[in-house]
Amino acid sequence: MDGLTHQIIAGIATGGIYAAVSLALVMIYQATHHVNFAQGEMATLSTFIAWSMIQAGIPYWVAFLATIAISFVIGAAVERLLMRPVQNAPVLTHVGVFIGLLLIIGNATGWIFGYTTKLFPTPFESERPLLGGLVSAHELGSTAVTLAVLVLVYLFFRHTRLGLAMRAAAYNPRSARLVGIRVGWMLALGWGLAAAIGAVAGMMVAPVVFLDPSMMLGILLYAFAGALLGGIDNPSGAVIGGFAVGVLENLAGAYVVGTELKLTVALAIIIGVLVVKPSGLFGRVVLSRV
């Protein structure tokens, strides 16, 4: 029984990371109807930036905040420089640009920082076992951090003028522009926020899976699965979906398919959701009028 509880708790801890990446994906999807295939690579780059700062002797939490700020700028810059020129192009072009971005960032990361696996420090250490050894300090800490991020994002969108403006720009760009919201900049902000959230997820997962340039590829897959499970147009659904996928993945890995097929679990969830309930658990059913 202890084993099961442990698997569930570990699942919640990784689920928090998936939830954060799902949220980043859904934020960009809501604003632009794009799925950012390069989200994982962007997060990996951020994590490497944090790693080099920590290597250089900067305290963890300073590096943490600085990385978030840098990632925000990178995300916003990508929107301004790369996505803006093709915003009216067909979907194939968008997917192509995302894939190009994935290739550039992924390989540049390997080029700059090398392909060897690196240890990434965790700020959460504990002298004695927590909850009778059921949960590690890092699991507890990273879950707390991702939850804090999710709450902050929620408060930002719900209770600030800027958050309201961003929601308006995503929901109805034309009307938003008419009331004086600078829609283009709201999109760039959204991209920046998504990149920042991705960076947090990257820094929280790196101590567990170790840091290397392809670290986030599998995580991106789970995040896709989480976003689809929760409904790709519903941010809180995506968060719940991310947690659910984390638990499912851990349980399936421990009791059903073994660790070698963990990625296939994500694929199965994606296909399963698309076949059974394409709008996800909490998504809006999209009707198109002819």
Next chain:
Amino acid sequence: MSATDRIAALPLRRPAAGLAAWQRGALLLAGLAAALVPLWLLESFHLFQLTMAVIMALAVLGLNIVTGYNGQISLGHGAFFAVGAYATAILMSHLDWSFWATLPVSAAVCGLVGYGVGFPALRLGGLYLALTTFSLAVAVPQILKHRAIEDWTGGVQGLFLVKPDPPGFLPLNADQWMYCVALIVAALCFLLAWNLIRGRIGRALMATRDHPIAAEAMGMDIAALKTQAFAVSAMITGLAGSLSAVAVEYVAPDSFSFALSINLFVGMVVGGVASILGSLFGGLFVLFVPNIAEAISKAAPGVIYGVLLIAFLYLLPDGFAGLLRRLAARLRRGAG
């Protein structure tokens, strides 16, 4: 402008339009000669590379049918390539089939798998298909390594096989014959694709891509068209996989990583989306550009790939084939 004129003015691709019969014949002969000359000019390693380029061109052609002509974005065609390669490898190494006999089986298996993968994402927008196939591409090596099928797939070690022997009456060695085999299969598939695209089905595919609602109103069964396009596309890419298995004489899970699917996608965009000729350029690009870039740095091919992909999408969205087409049109205008 009458209705028929307008239909005639639709941008349907006719590569040889405006050429006289003798010109077409000359082009065909020139192409054949260009394809056969390397047999005697190149030493075996370079001939092997060219063989792989032909195979990649075939794989890109498969992707082009579903993504270029039918507008369904697939980021996971490496998976079908893998299925084809493994189908051939398993039949040849476990059951001692001859290479040629494995081709129909490989095509059928890939077609079925393509149908199965295309089906769930059918009812949804293009992005969902891109997502599903992206996940498929990432998951493929893991599935291939799985213990349950290890007896058949050879697990991480993979399977070894041998090239088909050249027929006795031809003065060719195994590498040269392999090049011919790739050329023959690819030529047949290109011909098949060309016939498919320029006819009724091809127009239906493009109509489904450009305006699904209008196409449906015209009586086209969009769901059937899309799944069938996926099956044909998977079949062609799978045949390319079969060829690659014997050309390399080895299959292993890590040769069919996510990068392969991305390479095919990049090859398609750079060669020319929705262009049969473009698939050929795509194959050459996929094989030769990384070789050149790898000389610079291990990571450089990826970065150069990404930069080229984005540059093409911005500057030449119809790829290399589109550039050639425009040049040819300009020449013709100049001449007339």
